[in-house]
Amino acid sequence: MQFQRLGPVGAEIPVAVVDGRTLDLRPVTADITGEFLAGDPVGTVTATLDTLPELADADTLRVGPPIARPNSVYCIGMNYAAHAREGGSEPPERIVVFMKPSHTVAGPDDDFPATPGADKLDWEVELALVVGRRAWRLGPDDDAMAVIAGYTVANDISERTWQLEESGGQWSKGKSGPGFLPLGPSLVPASEIEPGDLRLRSRVNGETRQDSSTSDLIFDVATIVRDLSRYTVLEPGDVILTGTPEGVALSGRFPYLKAGDVMEIEIEGLGLQRQLVVAEEQAV
Known part of the structure; x- marks a missing residue:
């Protein structure tokens, strides 16, 4: 499993790449933030694999930094x-x-x-x-x-x-x-x-x-x-x-x-x- 953020600067979409599938994480988190990472992100994605939609045209999107703006x-x-x-x-x-x-x-x-x-x-x-x-x-x-x-x-x-x-x-x-x-x-x-x-x-x-x-x-x-x-x-x-x-x-x-x-x-x-x-x- 890998976490990424795809899309234009300031409007990146949080995704998880699992077994070659790029899954849209917006049903479970607005972004890859400290709050999300503190709450067992792997477990969250694993528990919702069957319900998370695939992100269309993921391969065409800009790859952003994999975490939203850090505090430090x-x-x-x-x-x-x-x-x-x-x-x-x-x-x-x-x-x-x-x-x-x-x-x-x-x-x-x-x-x-x-x-x-x-x-x-x-x-x-x-x-x-x-x-x-x-x-x-x-x-x-x-x-x-x-x-x-x-x-x-x-x-x-x-x-x-x-x-x-x-x-x-x-x-x-x-x-x-x-x-x-x-x-x-x-x-x-x-x-x-x-x-x-x-x-x-x-x-x-x-x-x-x-x-x-x-x-x-x-x-x-x-x-x-x-x-x-x-x-x-x-x-x-x-x-x-x-x-x-x-x-x-x-x-x-x-x-x-x-x-x-x-x-x-x-x-x-x-x-x-x-x-x-x-x-x-x-x-x-």
Whole structure:
């Protein structure tokens, strides 16, 4: 089972893809929200399979981000040792956290608008998890994995001048432009994914940039959830990006993005994204 949101920006239809059928979820929920995810979404769909209608012409519709606008997007920085070093830092001893505003969220195949003057645009393939249960100060005996509703693909697009040269030391300035967080195509329930060894890849114009595995994470998914909950309340529908492996333009090995480039971001078992970089005024 996979959850998606299909249709124009701001009017996406919540669906579940089950055995090749795209089922319209509007009889049971208005959207894929934190409230829906907190209420046993898999059980809800399973119990209503025989009554949910198929969505006509689903294959012709735009694929939106698989969750409606999240309240919070937390990002874990430098969580792969080789990526930390390619950016000039040693691997951290504790999780590094920054934020992306929810307005950065875009569909997985939407055009990416390159803002004029943003000359150091960079790609970052990341495993993203979506919270399905409220969590605050989880203890060592609490099941951190039970907090997770599901997983999806993220591209943590960054503008490195804003992030590193004009930031004043805080990375969010370089992470917050419009469209800087393509999500999707699907939200796959946590029960169907083992996040400990998933292959992550990115390509630009068909050429491989990143090719790694979540087995190389410094802080694994459970550790991230448990540690984050020590400092903030995790709410259903929140998104957590787990970090990116080496192979970004910041390394100096590859050019930064420009209009006309095509990014492809892929994670094993979760799907593929594709974004065309366009001048901001051309974005649709």
